[in-house]
Amino acid sequence: MNGYIRWKKDKTNRAYLRENKEPTRQSTFASLTLAFERIWYGRGEISKEQYQQLEPEFNSFINDIKRNPIIEKEIEHG
Structure with missing residues (x-):
């Protein structure tokens, strides 16, 4: 895998974090x-x-x- 993430519909955020090596x-x-x-998920609100x-971090x-486009996506077929 040479991308930042290997996107898959059923993966969780934690799975992506575990895959990241950078x-x-x-x-x-x-x-x-x-x-x-x-x-x-906490149904919380965010203040201004x-x-x-x-926002700047994002x-x-x-x-x-x-x-540095190193993101890969797996597209599910079917």
């Missing part, structure tokens, strides 16, 4: 995933201030991936 991206992905899970803290992560 320490900087792993740490950032873990932090962003934790924030997402607390809000999405919390959003403003997370944008930086996405931009890093765009500059």
Whole structure:
């Protein structure tokens, strides 16, 4: 596997974290995933201030991936 993640419909965020071998991206992905899970699955709300803290980290992560496109996807057929 030479990609950041090997996307698959039934994988969990934790599975993607375990697959990641790049320490900087792993740490950032873990932090962003934790924030997402607390809000999405915990049905929590995020304050404007919390959003403003997370947004730059998220944008930086996405931009890093765009500059260094090492993401692979497995597309399920059938």
